[in-house]
Amino acid sequence: DAKTTQPPSMDCAEGRAANLPCNHSTISGNEYVYWYRQIHSQGPQYIIHGLKNNETNEMASLIITEDRKSSTLILPHATLRDTAVYYCIVRPYTGGFKTIFGAGTRLFVKA
């Protein structure tokens, strides 16, 4: 599985958009980009995923560059409850059992 690179930490003001970048320059054609978040020491929670088109759901938007070598997770109106560690991973839609989680980005949302 391809590896990803994320900044270790980011700050965001409450109510503003949080833009979390991820580099995945070695992504394969059959690999999707997935985002998860982990609040405190709870189990990671799925946020969103995409292949090559931009995706949006009730939690966030995912922007994937045309060459698919990087992506950005957007939390449109960050709240204090969005303070968490965000993980960007790549894996095939089927198989890809050895998914590698890096250290993620620790997002601090400040009042």
Place this chain on the structure above:
Amino acid sequence: NAGVTQTPKFQVLKTGQSMTLQCAQDMNHNSMYWYRQDPGMGLRLIYYSASEGTTDKGEVPNGYNVSRLNKREFSLRLESAAPSQTSVYFCASSGLAGKSGELFFGEGSRLTVL
């Protein structure tokens, strides 16, 4: 639905003791996983089971054994616990048709080895 259930949630062991962490999922998923997370670190894959009846090593399998008891259950056993195995252990599952890539995690089992 309960999703992924792990037991116990907390456990303290002495060095050399053995124990089994239990994991069950009620989502009819084919694949199950065990991860460990040390303080301030990401998740590292210990073992996974792609489907019922199969298990394979992940990144850090030494000191652990697993059993895929049936489609629902995947257990992790520490035969002789060591302080280096102090960690939070997460079980996950995936493989529902149409959402194969999405991982669903349990709430974690916090293990301390003295």
